[in-house]
Amino acid sequence: MRAIIVHGGAGDAKRTEEIPERVDFVKKVANYGFDLLKSGLNAVEVAVRVVKMLEDHPLFDAGRGSYLNEEGFVEMDAGIMDGSTLSIGAVAGIKRLKNPIELARLVMEKSHHNILIGDGAEKFALENGLEFVPPYYFYTDRIIKIFEGTYGDTVGAVVLDGNKIVSAVSTGGTPKKHVGRVGDSPIVGSGFYANSEFGAVSTGIGEDIMKVILSFRISLYYPNYSISDAVKKCIDDLSGINGHGGLIALDKNGNIGYSFNTKGMFFAYMKDGQDTVVGGF
Known part of the structure; x- marks a missing residue:
């Protein structure tokens, strides 16, 4: 069984005119990722490629679309896990790298560490030939206009290639965040998690998500509950602390789960036996 689910963030889409384009794009990303799976690429490669697509699109809070912090520059986070x-x-x-998800993969595959931050992380990226961009790459008209925004919308993907599950996440964080703030996204178990049974990625207000260890929290309910019901129970737990966010997941059999307690969440998924990609907000 092969399957993929992606998200483009949970929250209140204040720029409602963007919703159709963003829904169409996450559906395009899921469809592209599934085509890659059918071509024989492994889940790590597929997860990185689809998250890069979302990082490169200016309408999502990751990579080029990252929100600016209180001093007007980006600080990006990313993570990946091979279940x-x-x-x-x-x-x-991360401040100067075009695609932080590529660096997260390098940390996983070519370092002895689980997490690198700031200048040290960018030094490792430079040593491994990743692409850097100038600061103005991130200063899109959209980002400047929504500098006063009120929520974050991390991007992420969970991929099953028939052998293993991989979860990947990338974010620019929350608008006008304190310099040095790190949210849930690069924190294993909170922003992302994968093992041999399931994989998950969270999105929303990171400070809330970390309190309930949202991505790993599925293990409290699965497999006693279906992956879909387990995800819903996790979001209920998030609501129980007045937290806000969303969660996507899939299990080893390709079953899909997603839920959110915000006004919406951009999502799309595709799996074997499914004729067309499913997505929405």
Whole structure:
């Protein structure tokens, strides 16, 4: 069984005119990822490629679309986990890298560490030939206009290639965040998690998500509950502390789960036996 689910963030889409384009794009990303799976690429490669697509699109809070912090520059986080080996790679406080998810993968595959931050992480990226961009790359008209925004919308993907599950996440964080703030996204178990049974990625207000360890929290309910019901119970728990966010997941059999307690969440999924991609907000 092969399956993929992606998200483009949970929250209140204040710029409602963007909703159709954003829904169409996450559906395009899921469809592209599933085509890659059918071509034989493994889940790590597929997860990185689809998250890069979301990082490169200016309408999502990751990569080029990252929100600016209180001083007007980006600080991006990303993470990835291979459920078959429990290998982890995460980065935080990235300012100049085009695609932080690529660096998270490098940390997982080419370092002895699980997480690197700030200048040290960017030094590791430079040593490994990743692409850097100038600051103005991130200063899109949209980001400047919504500098006063009130929520974050991390991007992420969970991929099953028939052998293993991989979860990947990337974010620019919350608007006008304190310099040095790190949210849930690069924190394993909170922003992302994968093992041999299921994989998950969270989105929303990171400070709330970390309190309930949202992505790993599925293990409290699954497999006694279906992955879909387990995800819903996790969001109920988030609501119980007045937290706000969303969660996507899939299990080893390709079953899909997603839920949110915000006004919406951009999502799309595709799996074997499914004729067309499903997505929405």
